[in-house]
Amino acid sequence: MEASSLPAALELVSGGGLGLSPEKRAVLWSSLLLLQRDYRFERVWFWGCIQGVRGAYYIAEGLGPDRAAPRSRLYSLNCVEWSLLPPVTKEMLMRAGPLKGRFQGDPSFEYEYTERNAEDAERLVEDGKEPTIKEEARVVATIEQIDRAVGIIPRGAFVKTPLGSVSENRNFEGLSLTEAKKLSSYFHFTEPVNLKNKTLLEKADLDPSTDFLDSLEHDIPQGSWTVQLEKGGAVVVLRSLLWLGLTFYHVPMTKQYGYVYFGTGEKNLDLPFML
């Protein structure tokens, strides 16, 4: 969620029970502004908080002029001092993917490959890399996975210019109440995967400036999003069931929207059994 709308937004996503303490709220306001100044971000988003066993990671993302470019991510253990996280690589995703269990809360904690078979461990040792992986890398990989899988925006909130860069749509006045209840009005804010598979008829209906992303309609498994109207329809809240803890809110007919993650950073692999 936008750093500037943090107080109002936190009120709207508090239905899940998790939020920030007044101390953190007070310090985030100023520390995110300082981040913007120091790193010259155009926009700073407060991404959320990953709860570890002994501590929690508070994550912020910074965006440049092209909102669809890879975002810089920073983490902090106390919302006061922020450290830049390394950019995510495919190798990181691969190595951190099979890690299971809670985060420890200590960025230098090292996970060991206990479950891998001997071949993989040998291969890694030959490549010159250690068979351990730091929690920092796991955090990076998890944030990337969450953003790719469930980072969403309302349709029409961003436009793609003919030059390819993506920017906010200043004409976006919000979704109407009926539109807001449909999953097709929300897009994944990441590289589209299914867009090319649409039929020509469907593609003809799309508006290339706003419909350049995947919508939530065809997410697998179906039903992995809950759409609820809170406060009697004043706020539309979408919660992801795949990554428990991700909450997206939008006030219909206004420009307020955003998503935040408050959770343990674990994917809910039991989802098909639970629906």
Place this chain on the structure above:
Amino acid sequence: ERGHGPYQPHEPGYGLYQPGYGPYDDQIPDPKSQTLAIQNAKAYLLKSSTTSGLNLYDHLANMLTKILDEQPTNAVDIIENISKDVKWAQFQKKMDTLRDEHEILPTFEAAEKHKALFLKPNAEGDEELEEEIGETPLPNVMETAFYFEQAGIGLSKDESYHILLALKKLISVQPVQTCRFWGKILGLEMNYIVAEVQYHEGEEEEETEEEEVTEERGKEVHEFEDEEEEKEKEYEPPVSTYKPPPVIPKEENGTGANKYVYFVCNEPGKPWVKLPPVTPAQIVCARKIKKFFTGRLDAPVVSFPPFPGNEANYLRAQIARISAGTQISPIGFYQFAEEEGDEEEETEGGRDTYEENPDFQPLPVAEMVDSLSAWVHNVQVILKQGRCIWFNPLQKSEEEEENEEEEKEEEPGELQQELQQEIGPPLLTPLSEDEGIQNIPAWTAQPSTNLIPQHAVAVLQSNRWPGAYAFASGKKFDNIYFGWGHKYSPENHAPTLPPPAQAEYPSGPEITETRDPTVEEELAFKAAREEALAAAEEEEEEEGTEDEDEDDD
């Protein structure tokens, strides 16, 4: 080289740089035909479109009016969107000859319900005021919410206040002794707000009587059927020797897992619904399944093993499990009630009542955070059986003993299983005895703030039931739950396998297949038989000849 010299009248752009001339002067030098050209242009702009009925002149006028009114920055970049917006505005409902129906948005209905919470009931006398100010079972939800907020846990203040008012309504309707805001469980379509309530002693429900009646009727029918079966036993196929495992009865209201009564509502303002008491079978089954709640209490729970009940029962079972696992209090706050003769009456399940300790001395926050033994569980653990107090299903009542005598013939192989009594940790055990999951401790303790230790609050989060929190600050403490209602398991959920197929019949020699004899065996058998026959015939012949000899004489 020739540069832009003086333009000649026939060249285009002639009038652009000359004072007193307009841009079209090179084409239309004559002022009279100029006005005519203007009129023609305007007439063209006023021409209505054949498809939409709009005309360009009005549209441009509207657009420019909108731009001049709103004065957006970089208007030239968004001019097309502004044009689209103006056209879209045409589709707004205008004054119709019929009166507009006021749209009843769901937002308005919800607002009505919320407003109703804030209205005071009409019949109000001085007596009621006194009652309210005195000891009231209404919990101070706002105070609890404040303490939890210091740790970043909790709902928005608006929602907390609505919940407080909804609880007040609940108390005014039901005869409750204590009431507590238990927490909020999220669901797919709607969420649940749960209140934990204890009735006054003696205010039992009438529903239990109805359940007993149905049980008795069931038993009578069963006996009748047994008699009929005995008469026709000879012609019936073999009766199955399957005896379903004995049904473990649920605990009485007010004890064990049913100690508290729970009310739920989807939103503050909606009516409170009482959840039925929980049975051990439901708890045992709830341990094996993992399902999201939909938000509707009558929704069926489709699962394997099949859950005995609908979502209301599943919700109640999960609430019971969460309470048993995560309701904690600082050590010393509760103590066992000292009764005379306590040692003689050793109930099987240990003590299950406690009372507040009037001499409670709160520990400092730092100690509460550092050592988990400063906290104790104050709800009984649910045993594997599904109850808090172990029930021996092999204890037979009188009726069952009679039946046994009749049916003893059919059950030669009944095993005398001696079930082990299940024992759980007694009430008020400290948290340090809680087992962790793999290498994660069962609880994470943190002070709410490191910057201001004087006013910090000790906060505990459960790692076994993510979403369960507890805080303690001085003499105040409370527990709460915000979550989806499931236990944490590091392994993936694996549904139980179906039970192995039951043996249909006992295998004995008369139905066991034997190997067919081979040809050699058959020939050998035939030869042996023929020899035996031949030997028998010879004997008969000898006897026959003897007879003949006798006759001849």
